[in-house]
Amino acid sequence: MEGLAWLAAAIAIAFLVLIVWSVARKGASELNLDLLTKGPAVTFLSTAKVGLANAFAGTIVIVGLAIAMALPVGILVAVYLNEFAPASIRNGVSLALDVLNGVPAIVIGIFVYGLFVLGHGQSGLAGSFALACLMLPLVARSTMEVLALVPNSLREAGLGLGIPQWRTTLSIVLPQTIGGIVTGTVLAVARVAGETAPLLFTSSIVGTQTSWNPRHALQSIPVAIFELSESPDPADHARAWAAALVLILFILFASLGGRWLATRSRTRMLSR
Amino acid sequence: MPKLGHPIRTLAVLAAVAAAFAAVAVGAGAAPARHAGDTISGAGSTFVSPLVSTWIPAVGSAFGYSLQYSAIGSSGGINAITGRTVDFGASDAPLTPDQFTACNGCEQIPWALGATSIMYNLPGVKNLLHMDGPTLAQIFLGKITTWNDPAIAKLNPGVSLPSTNITIAHRSDGSGTTFNLTDYLSSVSPAWASQIGKGTSVNWPVGVGGRGSSGVSAIVGQTTGAIGYADVAFALKNHFSYFAMKNNSGKFTTPGSRGILAAASSDQKPASDNSLSIVNPPAKYPNAYPISTFTYVIVPLQTSKAADLKRFLFWAVTKGQAGTYTAALRFVPLPKSVLVVAEKAIAQIHS
Amino acid sequence: MTSLDLTDAARRPFTGRRVRFGDVSLQVVAGTAAAAATVLVGLIVWKVVDGARPAISHEGVQFVWRIAWNPVLGREVFGAASFLFGTALTSLFALALAAPLAMGIALFLSELAPRGVRAPVTALVETLAAVPSVVIGLWGIFVLGPALQRYVEPALHSVLGFIPLFGPPGSAGPSIFTAIIVLTMMILPIVSSISRELFLGVPHELKEGALALGSTRWEMVRGVVFPYARGGIAAALILGLGRAVGEAIAVTQVIGGGVFIHWNLFDTGDTLASKIAESFQGAASDLEVSALFYLAVILLVFSLLANLTAQWIVWRVARAHGISRGGHA
Numbered sequence: 001m002e003g004l005a006w007l008a009a010a011i012a013i014a015f016l017v018l019i020v021w022s023v024a025r026k027g028a029s030e031l032n033l034d035l036l037t038k039g040p041a042v043t044f045l046s047t048a049k050v051g052l053a054n055a056f057a058g059t060i061v062i063v064g065l066a067i068a069m070a071l072p073v074g075i076l077v078a079v080y081l082n083e084f085a086p087a088s089i090r091n092g093v094s095l096a097l098d099v100l101n102g103v104p105a106i107v108i109g110i111f112v113y114g115l116f117v118l119g120h121g122q123s124g125l126a127g128s129f130a131l132a133c134l135m136l137p138l139v140a141r142s143t144m145e146v147l148a149l150v151p152n153s154l155r156e157a158g159l160g161l162g163i164p165q166w167r168t169t170l171s172i173v174l175p176q177t178i179g180g181i182v183t184g185t186v187l188a189v190a191r192v193a194g195e196t197a198p199l200l201f202t203s204s205i206v207g208t209q210t211s212w213n214p215r216h217a218l219q220s221i222p223v224a225i226f227e228l229s230e231s232p233d234p235a236d237h238a239r240a241w242a243a244a245l246v247l248i249l250f251i252l253f254a255s256l257g258g259r260w261l262a263t264r265s266r267t268r269m270l271s272r
Numbered sequence: 273m274p275k276l277g278h279p280i281r282t283l284a285v286l287a288a289v290a291a292a293f294a295a296v297a298v299g300a301g302a303a304p305a306r307h308a309g310d311t312i313s314g315a316g317s318t319f320v321s322p323l324v325s326t327w328i329p330a331v332g333s334a335f336g337y338s339l340q341y342s343a344i345g346s347s348g349g350i351n352a353i354t355g356r357t358v359d360f361g362a363s364d365a366p367l368t369p370d371q372f373t374a375c376n377g378c379e380q381i382p383w384a385l386g387a388t389s390i391m392y393n394l395p396g397v398k399n400l401l402h403m404d405g406p407t408l409a410q411i412f413l414g415k416i417t418t419w420n421d422p423a424i425a426k427l428n429p430g431v432s433l434p435s436t437n438i439t440i441a442h443r444s445d446g447s448g449t450t451f452n453l454t455d456y457l458s459s460v461s462p463a464w465a466s467q468i469g470k471g472t473s474v475n476w477p478v479g480v481g482g483r484g485s486s487g488v489s490a491i492v493g494q495t496t497g498a499i500g501y502a503d504v505a506f507a508l509k510n511h512f513s514y515f516a517m518k519n520n521s522g523k524f525t526t527p528g529s530r531g532i533l534a535a536a537s538s539d540q541k542p543a544s545d546n547s548l549s550i551v552n553p554p555a556k557y558p559n560a561y562p563i564s565t566f567t568y569v570i571v572p573l574q575t576s577k578a579a580d581l582k583r584f585l586f587w588a589v590t591k592g593q594a595g596t597y598t599a600a601l602r603f604v605p606l607p608k609s610v611l612v613v614a615e616k617a618i619a620q621i622h623s
Numbered sequence: 624m625t626s627l628d629l630t631d632a633a634r635r636p637f638t639g640r641r642v643r644f645g646d647v648s649l650q651v652v653a654g655t656a657a658a659a660a661t662v663l664v665g666l667i668v669w670k671v672v673d674g675a676r677p678a679i680s681h682e683g684v685q686f687v688w689r690i691a692w693n694p695v696l697g698r699e700v701f702g703a704a705s706f707l708f709g710t711a712l713t714s715l716f717a718l719a720l721a722a723p724l725a726m727g728i729a730l731f732l733s734e735l736a737p738r739g740v741r742a743p744v745t746a747l748v749e750t751l752a753a754v755p756s757v758v759i760g761l762w763g764i765f766v767l768g769p770a771l772q773r774y775v776e777p778a779l780h781s782v783l784g785f786i787p788l789f790g791p792p793g794s795a796g797p798s799i800f801t802a803i804i805v806l807t808m809m810i811l812p813i814v815s816s817i818s819r820e821l822f823l824g825v826p827h828e829l830k831e832g833a834l835a836l837g838s839t840r841w842e843m844v845r846g847v848v849f850p851y852a853r854g855g856i857a858a859a860l861i862l863g864l865g866r867a868v869g870e871a872i873a874v875t876q877v878i879g880g881g882v883f884i885h886w887n888l889f890d891t892g893d894t895l896a897s898k899i900a901e902s903f904q905g906a907a908s909d910l911e912v913s914a915l916f917y918l919a920v921i922l923l924v925f926s927l928l929a930n931l932t933a934q935w936i937v938w939r940v941a942r943a944h945g946i947s948r949g950g951h952a
Contacts (some may be wrong), residue, residue, distance in 0.1 A: 002841045005735060008727020009744075012811060015724075016747045019808065022766050023758060042329055044322035045509060045600060062837040077658035084650050085657070096661040102868025103667060103932025106896050107919050110903060111667045114674060117813060121357040133667075144643060166645035194755020196872045201904060205315045205358060207340030208328075216311070222757045222872075229484060229876060230763045232510045233490035244758040259749075347905035370908065382905055437793040444880045446694075446905030471695035473907050480795050480891055481880030483901070494769070495795040 016220040029246025030238040035246070038206045040224075041101070043055065052243055054210040058124065058218030063193055065128035065214055066135060071185055073132075074139030075174075081140075082147040083169050101137035105197040108133050113201040124214035127203030131195060133189040142184025146177040179261055184256035190251045221247050307446035312580055315342040316349015319449045319486040320384050320567045324362070324503035326597045339584065343484055347472045349365020353378060353435055359577050360585075361570040364448025365472050366547035367397050380546050380568040381617045382610050383589050385536055386603045387564040388452045389504040389514035390417060394419065394490050396434055402427040402524045403515035405460025405552070406563065411499060412440060412457060413464065419497060427518075431461075441491035441500030444481030446472040452551065452565040453501050459552040459564075474512035504528075505601040521558040531561025532604045540609045546617055548610065554620035566610070573590030585618045671923060674916030681910060686917060687768035691884040692898075694907040701914035703895070703921055708884045710894040710925070713799060713874065714867040722860055725811055730819035734844060745819075752812035755886030760876030763805040768796025776800065776889045788819035791885030800888040805873050810863035821852035854940035858933040865929030869922065871896035891929055895922040 038051035055254050077097070081090045112130040116123075122222040150173050158168030192198075221243050228240035277521075314324070319537060321343035331339040344352070346363035353361030354375045367380055390403065396548070407423045410416045416423055420433040443450045454470035468474050480495075485502035489510050492500040504527040507514045516524035525531040538553035553560040562579040572580060593605035606614065678686065682701055689702025726747065732741055734928050783789040833843040849856075857864035880901065881890025893901075895918050906912040 002735065002844075004723075005730045005841075005844075006728045008723050009731035009735070012724040012728045012815070013744060013747065015808060015811075016751050018766075019759070019762055020747065020750055020752065022762055023754070040324060044325045044505060058596065073656045073659065077655040077660050080650070080653035080657040083654065089657075093657045093661055098930065098934050099927060100660070100664045101668075102865060102927050103664075104871065104896055104922060104926050106869070106871035106899050107671060107923055108667070108901065110674075110916070110919060111670050114670050115666075117357055118355045119357075131296065133663065136663075139783045140660070164643045164645050166643070166649040169649060180952070190753065194757065196755070196757045197900060198870075200900060204904075205342040205344065205352065207311070207313070207338065207342070209338060209340070222755060225761060226872060226876070227486075227756045229764055230487040230490055232486060232493040232506075241759055244761055248750070248754055248758060251755065252750055255753050256749065269753075345905045347907050352907065362793045374909065385727075437794045444901045446902070446907050469695045469698060473902070473905070473911075475691075475693045475695070475882060479864065479881075480797050482902070491795060497794060572928075595949065 002196045007086065013271070014175075023241065023244055023248060026238070028242075030242040031245060032130065032242075035239065035242050037070065039210055040088035040113075042208050051238070052219075052221070052224050054206065054219040055221045055224035055243065056093040056246075057212055058203070058206070059221045061212055061214050061218055062124050062127045062199070062220055063126060064187060067185060067189060067191060069132035070135035070139050070188065074136050074184075075137075075143050075181060077140045078147055079169060079174070082144050083165075083173070085222075097140055100133065101141075102134075105134060105195050106200075109198045109201050112198065114219060115156035115203055122203050122205050122217035124203050124216065124218035127199045127218070127220070130154060130198035130202050134192050134195060134198065135185075138188040138191060139181075139184050142182050142187065143177060146180025147173065149180075150176045155199035178262065183258045183262040186254050186261065190239040190254040190258065193224050193251055193254070194247055196226050199223050200226075274351065274435075274439060287496040293328055295602075296456055303602040305513065311338050312360070312584055313340040313342075313358045313404075314349070314569075315344050315352045315358045317346045317364050317448050317567055318343040319322075319346070319364045319386065319388070319447075319503040319565075320362050321454075321485075322509075322601045323384055323592075323597060323603050326554070326601070327588060329532060330597070331587065332590075334587065335364045335580070335583060337580060343486075345445040345472075345484060346451070350375070353444060353572070356361030356572070359571075362567065363570055364565055364570060365547040366450035366566040367570065369428050372545070375570070375572075378570050379617055379620065380567040380570045381571055381585065381614050382542065382546060382606065383401060383585070383614060384567045384598075385478060385532060385564070385606055385610075386567065386601075386604050387504050387526075387532045387535075387561050388449050388456075388501050389507045389512075389519065389527045390453075390499065390501050391489075391492055391507040391510075391514045392499045392527040393496055393512065394434070394436065395496065397431065397513075399428070399431050400516055400526070401431065401513070402518065404518035408515075409437045409457045409461030409464040411537040412442075412476075412479075414440070414469065418520045432583065435538065436497035438618045439477030439491075439495050439591060441482055441488045441495070441498050442476045442477070442479045443473075443484075443488060445483050445487075446468060447485075448565075448567065449485060449502060450474065450565060455549075456563045465483070491508070505603075508600075508602065517562050519558070519560050519562045520552065521560075523558055525559060527561050527563070528602060529599075529604050530559055532564045532602070533607075534559035535561055535564035535568075535605055536604065536610075540607060542610060542613045546613060573620060576623055582618055582621050585621075586615065589614045589618070625798045632697055637803065668923070671916055671919050672944045675913055675920045677910060678913035679915040680853060682914065686759070686914070687921065690882065692914075695909045696907075699910055700709070701907065701911065701917075701919055705882045705884055706893055706895045706898050706918060707921065709799065709878070709892040710868055710896070710922075712888075712892070713802045713806055713878075713894055714722060714864055716803045716888075717810055717867050718860060718864050720803065720807040721810040721814055724807070725814035725818055725859075726861075728811075730816040730824055730844060730848075730891070732815075732819050733822035734840065734848070741835045746813050748815055752809070754815065756809060756870055756873040757876075759805055759808055760873035762878040763801055763873065764796065767804055768798070768801045770931055771801055771890075772796050772798070780889070787886040788888050788901075790889060793879075793891065797877050797891055799878060799890050799892040802874050802878040802892070802894075803888065806867045806870060808866050809870060809873060814859045814863040817862070818852070818856055820849055821855040821859070854936055854943070858936040858940070861929050861933040861936070865933065867928045868929060869896055871900040875900045895919075 011253050017031045037207040039053045041050045116126040182247045206217050230237045324341045328339045334512050349361035349363050352358045362596050365556050420435045422535045451472045457464040458470045482491045483508045488500040489506045492498045516526050534557050536549045538557050539548045548566045552562045688704045688706045691700045691702040694699050779789045829847050832848045875897035881891045
């Protein structure tokens with residue numbers, strides 16, 4: 001029976017190696033500076049050197065704005081639930097966050113389309129909002145976890161010194177959690193940086209020019225990979241692999257960094 | 273010993289971070305001041321996208337604003353312009369009365385003329401293969417499943433056809449090219465007309481779906497024995513073979529300028545909604561390629577970008593039809609009678 | 624998992640104090656954020672149901688078991704059955720494949736592997752977790768699909784062809800089978816990392832006790848580790864199922880499309896999420912858009928059910944373990 005476990009592990013590892021190896025090999029061969037500096041082909045029969053500059057710029061803007069939207073709200077929600085809310089409200093809002101976490105990304109996409117795009121046009125902002133909806137439960141939950149780890153002795157100490165609750169929360173409790181908040185955000189970014197479905201209907205009607213303006217629809221790396229994967233041109237496929245490699249490296253870096261930060265801040269907090 | 277952060281300092285840091293994000297958002301939003309003439313954006317038909325893509329650099333240098341076009345399929349284009357998420361839509365399928373109503377004050381204007389090629393991937397066979405409507409309908413219905421089927425062999429005497437399975441590559445998204453093909457199949461095959469009908473999206477009995485003409489081309493390129501359909505520019509770009517289709521006069525014609533022009537002469541007068549139908553022309557057009565089609569731009573009659581839009585569209589239907597843009601992609605310049613109607617329609621756009 | 628087993632009184636020593644303006648402001652601002660998050664969820668559910676309303680009144684509840692999707696003018700009829708079938712087939716098979724593989728890896732990493740191998744293999748699993756769905760789909764189109772169609776499908780058909788599941792192989796890469804393997808790859812990291820943490824969390828005393836009583840390593844795993852982690856594993860599996868059900872992009876890249884119920888895994892097919900991704904932008908009529916929202920409602924029901932069930936199991940298991948351990952460490 002133990003042999004079966006070894007066999008299962010071997011098969012699984014073989015598949016993992018296969019995928020990682022495919023992406024690494026195919027991606028590395030096409031990885032060059034053109035990918036980041038040149039835009040996609042403009043005309044149909046063009047043979048110019050091309051890249052995905054518009055997608056890289058767009059992803060930076062969209063993910064950046066998603067963080068700006070999700071981070072403050074996520075922290076505030078966690079603060080409210082952990083510091084102020086009675087148990088019933090805490091359970092209710094936690095449930096709502098769990099429900100939000102369970103909504104498939106494609107449904108978030110059509111929701112944001114109906115809310116912001118219809119009648120107004122696609123935009124990077126709409127795409128960011130969709131990504132922020134996906135990030136919110138993750139940021140809120142990880143902030144709540146770190147807030148719960150802050151010992152009550154700190155809060156009581158503040159009370160004992162006559163410091164108002166709001167000051168205690170903001171200047172004593174929250175600073176302890178910065179590490180955990182950063183971790184949670186980094187992990188949430190790792191989760192949404194590769195999401196295609198929320199952007200498919202909110203920020204996909206784009207041109208070939210590189211734009212940093214979030215009021216326009218912006219190309220993004222996952223959507224670019226999606227479109228290139230369905231092209232008949234092998235050169236497009238090669239670009240898709242290269243972009244995929246960059247994306248995976250970024251996400252890997254972010255999630256490993258996030259995990260490392262998490263372990264570091266947790267040990268620091270628990271050792272007090 | 274836990275650090276007791278100075279409250280003002282913490283608040284100041286948080287406020288600074290929030291302000292920085294807000295500044296980025298507002299600044300990025302405001303920095304290139306968005307004039308009305310900066311970008312004209314359109315979306316829709318993948319059929320016409322090769323031609324529109326050649327217009328983009330020309331329009332940029334002629335008028336100084338940038339043209340942006342996204343090929344998401346004709347139905348996507350109709351929905352996009354209906355929802356006013358773009359400045360113009362493009363569709364090879366004419367709008368239905370319901371779609372006109374939903375679009376709320378739009379008009380459609382024929383702006384290009386081309387043909388749908390039936391492309392295939394059969395590496396062993398170098399000859400130009402012949403095909404006719406009823407047989408093609410049987411293939412798309414899934415009744416003919418191998419290349420060496422007697423029906424196909426009969427059309428191609430002397431050609432040795434392999435026993436490879438036929439894989440149909442069709443569009444999974446709403447497509448004007450699908451409309452063109454199903455329009456043709458409905459007119460040549462009563463079985464197709466009753467079982468499937470015509471539309472931008474139909475209930476395909478068999479086959480693999482691809483997104484956009486690119487997606488269909490990808491499936492054809494990757495699958496031996498596949499048959500797909502797309503604007504002939506896609507077949508040319510990917511070096512696919514395509515069928516010579518039998519028209520009503522018995523001739524086998526290919527999707528080139530002669531065949532398309534001959535088909536276009538079968539309907540010279542746009543209807544009241546500016547649509548034309550040149551599919552499966554009658555026998556008195558012996559050189560016609562039977563799966564040709566006009567394609568339309570769909571614009572709102574009233575728009576804040578009227579001036580720029582009109583300038584672009586006038587250019588598109590006149591200078592944009594020149595050989596530099598159309599010849600390599602096998603589009604054919606608009607016939608005079610259609611051009612007159614198009615220009616009249618463009619003139620009606622106002623702000 | 625939050626340590627919410629501190630009582631309210633201990634956590635909130637501020638009850639009964641004098642209220643200050645700063646306190647109220649913070650509470651209001653933070654409370655607004657919490658309210659906004661809750662409203663957002665309600666808004667999503669409401670908007671999706673509202674979008675489906677025309678289709679619900681036009682098609683009724685028969686939509687759920689009707690096999691149809693015909694947007695042709697004059698022949699419009701829509702139904703979810705073929706997509707429900709596709710979702711069920713792909714997700715359940717993916718789970719069936721991923722579960723033993725994930726358990727195997729988790730056991731390997733927690734019990735069986737020599738020390739030196741654990742770190743690189745864990746890193747490998749983490750890397751796969753970092754691969755976004757569009758990239759797995761990319762791999763599925765260009766590497767997996769052709770390989771399956773060329774070698775695996777004919778082999779399976781010749782050996783197991785008497786089972787309707789393994790009918791004649793498809794002629795192109797896209798198929799339900801490819802989608803199943805793709806989904807397996809996506810579920811695998813989640814289920815295996817949760818399982819690994821569960822196995823690592825089994826108290827040493829229990830494991831050592833079993834070994835001291837003379838059981839083999841496998842008997843210890845089967846008799847102590849599995850039963851202890853059973854609830855958590857169930858939650859992990861259901862979580863993985865929810866993930867598979869909701870996946871749109873990777874599936875739509877490799878599944879090929881089609882409105883029918885074919886039991887042959889090597890045929891093309893479609894799922895709820897994939898159909899929405901394909902057809903939403905280019906829906907031919909308002910009715911078709913509404914029918915797609917109807918699909919989204921069904922999808923929402925299933926993925927929420929899976930997610931909430933997993934959460935509930937976790938909560939129950941946490942409670943049970945909290946009590947048995949006699950207070951928190």
